[in-house]
Amino acid sequence: MAEQTLTRVPLLEAQGICKYFGGLKAVDHVDMTICQGDIFGIIGPNGAGKTTFFNICTGIFTPTQGRIFFCGEDITAMSPEAVAQKRIARTFQNLQLFKFMTVLENVKIGCHIKTKSNMFDAILHTPTFKRDEAFTTEKSLEILKRIGLFDFRDTLAGNLSYGMQRKVEIARALALDPKILLLDEPAAGMNPLETKALMEFIQALNADGYTIAVIEHDMKFVMNSCNRILVLNFGQKILEGTPAEVKTNPEVQSAYFGKGMVAGEAIR
Numbered sequence: 001m002a003e004q005t006l007t008r009v010p011l012l013e014a015q016g017i018c019k020y021f022g023g024l025k026a027v028d029h030v031d032m033t034i035c036q037g038d039i040f041g042i043i044g045p046n047g048a049g050k051t052t053f054f055n056i057c058t059g060i061f062t063p064t065q066g067r068i069f070f071c072g073e074d075i076t077a078m079s080p081e082a083v084a085q086k087r088i089a090r091t092f093q094n095l096q097l098f099k100f101m102t103v104l105e106n107v108k109i110g111c112h113i114k115t116k117s118n119m120f121d122a123i124l125h126t127p128t129f130k131r132d133e134a135f136t137t138e139k140s141l142e143i144l145k146r147i148g149l150f151d152f153r154d155t156l157a158g159n160l161s162y163g164m165q166r167k168v169e170i171a172r173a174l175a176l177d178p179k180i181l182l183l184d185e186p187a188a189g190m191n192p193l194e195t196k197a198l199m200e201f202i203q204a205l206n207a208d209g210y211t212i213a214v215i216e217h218d219m220k221f222v223m224n225s226c227n228r229i230l231v232l233n234f235g236q237k238i239l240e241g242t243p244a245e246v247k248t249n250p251e252v253q254s255a256y257f258g259k260g261m262v263a264g265e266a267i268r
């Protein structure tokens with residue numbers, strides 16, 4: 001993880017981000033710096049603004065105020081497609097899979113943002129289209145092997161368990177060849193065994209060089225795997241720091257862990 005390296009190179013930065021829905025300050029003046037190699041955790045109670053913040057980072061929402069920079073470039077006003085072209089990939093809290101398409105077809109969609117063929121190539125089956133097809137199929141199968149879903153490549157996504165569908169979504173995000181992978185509650189709906197395997201997979205991806213930002217309620221994972229953590233509460237940043245700093249911060253303890261419970265208890 002990046003803490004072990006001497007220089008931290010900023011990858012995704014938020015400066016003074018606000019998102020107001022009418023009178024509701026869903027995100028309120030949040031700064032954040034995710035560096036290359038991080039497993040960056042974002043935590044906070046329900047409704048703290050975590051998903052809204054991800055939506056701003058990925059072009060789904062335009063912030064009311066503030067700027068987002070990726071590799072030093074201002075991407076604040078970019079569309080979700082343009083953000084994906086920058087190789088910022090994400091998964092969604094509410095699964096966004098095509099349930100009546102196979103696992104392989106779902107993953108191939110992630111590759112298409114990088115290929116050259118257009119609609120006419122697809123209709124006319126031009127050489128460009130055929131080349132792209134062969135490439136995306138091969139690459140998608142490779143990813144499915146890596147994520148342990150190769151045997152399910154021809155299964156309709158909707159027929160898989162919820163935990164496996166979440167993995168398909170991660171596979172689709174990986175197909176983008178991301179420079180950063182944003183995961184919104186990847187373990188939601190998974191049983192403890194699936195959760196453990198997923199957490200190990202996220203650590204393995206990080207060891208392979210992927211920078212990861214993850215919204216997660218599993219404190220054991222967050223405290224043990226993330227090198228930096230951003231804590232949000234009512235849209236505001238309480239703290240951005242190391243797990244040790246998060247664990248000992250009294251404001252975090254009362255806001256996030258609740259009265260009578262300290263972070264140490266949550267991570268056992």
Ligand SMILES: Nc1ncnc2c1ncn2[C@@H]1O[C@H](COP(=O)(O)OP(=O)(O)OP(=O)(O)O)[C@@H](O)[C@H]1O
Binds near residue numbers: 024026047048
């Ligand atoms: N499109 C929207 N329009 C109006 N209000 C919204 C919209 N999206 C989110 N909100 C509100 O913004 C606040 C933050 O929501 P958000 O989904 O970002 O929280 P969260 O931290 O991801 O919560 P959870 O842990 O439950 O997923 C909530 O009060 C929510 O109701």
Ligand SMILES: [Mg+2]
Binds near residue numbers: 050051052093
């Ligand atoms: Mg959310």
